Amino acid sequence: MKALPALAALLVTVSAAAEESASSPLPALTIEAAAISVMGVSSGGYMATQLAVAWPERFSGLAVFAAGPWGCAQGALSRAKTQGMETRLGLPDLAELARRYAQYLDNDRVGDPAALAEQRVYLWHGENDDVIDPRLEELLAEQYRDWLADSEA
Numbered sequence: 001m002k003a004l005p006a007l008a009a010l011l012v013t014v015s016a017a018a019e020e021s022a023s024s025p026l027p028a029l030t031i032e033a034a035a036i037s038v039m040g041v042s043s044g045g046y047m048a049t050q051l052a053v054a055w056p057e058r059f060s061g062l063a064v065f066a067a068g069p070w071g072c073a074q075g076a077l078s079r080a081k082t083q084g085m086e087t088r089l090g091l092p093d094l095a096e097l098a099r100r101y102a103q104y105l106d107n108d109r110v111g112d113p114a115a116l117a118e119q120r121v122y123l124w125h126g127e128n129d130d131v132i133d134p135r136l137e138e139l140l141a142e143q144y145r146d147w148l149a150d151s152e153a
Helices: 003-023 043-054 077-082 094-106 113-118 134-152
Strands: 037-041 061-065 120-124
Touching: 037 043, 043 061, 094 134, 113 134, 120 134
Parallel strands: 037 061, 061 120
Antiparallel strands: none
């Protein structure tokens, strides 16, 4: 029971500090794009890749844990599960995804390929993953290599 007064005093102190900070404005932050990376696991890895491809100028790095190539669902939820995880319908066709990427690029729906080529990309996958087929991560690596080669041409 002696701990309760100490807890009450702590709450009053925290409450007073919150009121004080609420009245003062937050300082402006300057964040350089070169200092921001995006990362995710599984479906979050797919989302991180989407962000990195859509706005490569904003993200200097991408880290993906257990996910596959950009655009593999092609806008269809059913493909997200059957080709983006289990590969029941086979592996995604990188040539088809490259055509989709080119269309997105033509319509300004993805960022500058030169900025994409500047990103540091880290990919990890567990050998015994029984949810995401490890071959999908290999396709993502191949996709980035293709984009890098295209930007150098």
